[in-house]
Amino acid sequence: MKKNIDLGLLVLRVAIAGLMLFHGIAKLSNLEGIKHMLTEVGIPSVLAYGVFITELMAPILIIIGFRTRLASIVFFLGMITAMLLAHSEHILAVSETGGLQVELLLLYALGALVIFFTGPGKFAMSTTKTWD
Numbered sequence: 821m822k823k824n825i826d827l828g829l830l831v832l833r834v835a836i837a838g839l840m841l842f843h844g845i846a847k848l849s850n851l852e853g854i855k856h857m858l859t860e861v862g863i864p865s866v867l868a869y870g871v872f873i874t875e876l877m878a879p880i881l882i883i884i885g886f887r888t889r890l891a892s893i894v895f896f897l898g899m900i901t902a903m904l905l906a907h908s909e910h911i912l913a914v915s916e917t918g919g920l921q922v923e924l925l926l927l928y929a930l931g932a933l934v935i936f937f938t939g940p941g942k943f944a945m946s947t948t949k950t951w952d
Contacts, residue, residue: 829941833888836931837879840895844875857906874898882935885944892935899929 855865874895881891903911903925910921920926940946
């Protein structure tokens with residue numbers, strides 16, 4: 821069987837970013853919880869709007885393959901920030917099924933990191949070999 825790395829990268833982009841879009845869309849109607857969480861730790865609540873960049877804009881750019889590396893590093897940093905702010909007490913905690921409680925966030929973050937290092941592949945709007 822012939823390898824098709826570009827098709828694999830497309831599947832990875834759509835899976836990681838497409839699934840994150842559901843989280844971003846859910847936050848369109850209720851941002852108050854994030855604002856409250858930020859103010860509790862002394863961060864200005866206006867930064868809660870950054871969730872739209874990391875959970876809506878970056879995933880859309882990753883899916884279509886435009887400025888993919890930039891979008892994926894923003895997405896990665898957003899996931900790490902979410903893990904540290906909202907789930908810091910669960911970072912090393914094991915769930916009742918045996919996995920890490922933050923494994924979904926780690927999957928999103930590490931998937932974005934893979935996309936950052938590999939680039940979007942040829943099935944993308946921007947297929948330059950340099951920083952895209």
